[in-house]
Amino acid sequence: MWSLRDWWRRRLLRTGGLPGAQWRNTLAALPVMSGLNRAERRRLGELAWLFLYEKAIHSVQGVIVSDEMRLRIAAQACLPILELGLDSYRDVQTVLVYPSGFIVRHEFADEAGVVHSVVAGLSGEAWERGPVILSADDVLAENANDGTNLVIHEFAHKLDMLNGSANGLPPLHSGMSVAAWAAAFEAAFEDLCTRAARGETLPIDAYATENPAECFAVMSEAFYEIPQVLNAAYPDVYAQLVLFYRQDPGQRFQGIPCVPSDT
Numbered sequence: 001m002w003s004l005r006d007w008w009r010r011r012l013l014r015t016g017g018l019p020g021a022q023w024r025n026t027l028a029a030l031p032v033m034s035g036l037n038r039a040e041r042r043r044l045g046e047l048a049w050l051f052l053y054e055k056a057i058h059s060v061q062g063v064i065v066s067d068e069m070r071l072r073i074a075a076q077a078c079l080p081i082l083e084l085g086l087d088s089y090r091d092v093q094t095v096l097v098y099p100s101g102f103i104v105r106h107e108f109a110d111e112a113g114v115v116h117s118v119v120a121g122l123s124g125e126a127w128e129r130g131p132v133i134l135s136a137d138d139v140l141a142e143n144a145n146d147g148t149n150l151v152i153h154e155f156a157h158k159l160d161m162l163n164g165s166a167n168g169l170p171p172l173h174s175g176m177s178v179a180a181w182a183a184a185f186e187a188a189f190e191d192l193c194t195r196a197a198r199g200e201t202l203p204i205d206a207y208a209t210e211n212p213a214e215c216f217a218v219m220s221e222a223f224y225e226i227p228q229v230l231n232a233a234y235p236d237v238y239a240q241l242v243l244f245y246r247q248d249p250g251q252r253f254q255g256i257p258c259v260p261s262d263t
């Protein structure tokens, strides 16, 4: 049975939509969209239109949030939920866009109760029950399937947070196995950490070795941008992500070359 929200969304889709030429230009400028078929592009456009209607995208520190910027954010944010639906982002009300890599100060208490203050330069953040924060420069710089994608990374964290803090285990669909998920990701995480400690070149962004939450977010970036590379390196992770996202980007990219990040 349709909810009131579904009715409202269908009404919105009947009465409006994204500007066709601008939307096509946005998709053409983002190689991660390569291989989407006609029906997928149409569905992505509907999701992006609703995303822009329901979520507020705010400028911070005077950055200009252009139509191009808004469409880029919406398109990349909606790609992971193409088969999951917009309610997957029910905890996202706001996207904040900063002009460039921004400086944050975080405080945390260690096991001894000592509070540490860490200052770091970031290109994005996802807050639990809070906004997604993106650097405008990084959003506009996305132009290659190199295995890194800021928007997909931050929104993967929001999917992870649907069942609490980001920990690399988002709520799995019925029929999926937590044990299979954990086995696949733990093995990949350990392998990445071991290879990184040896100074080896990794198949995906080394940021995956930070912790299991970052591992899931980085694996999600790789899943959409360099699916063949991820599938070759960690086929069990790839198989779990196909089940979770209900998409198989490797099928879409058949014959389309992609280049892994050299980090």
Ligand SMILES: [Zn+2]
Binding pocket: 153, 157, 213, 214, 217
């Ligand atoms: Zn992250």
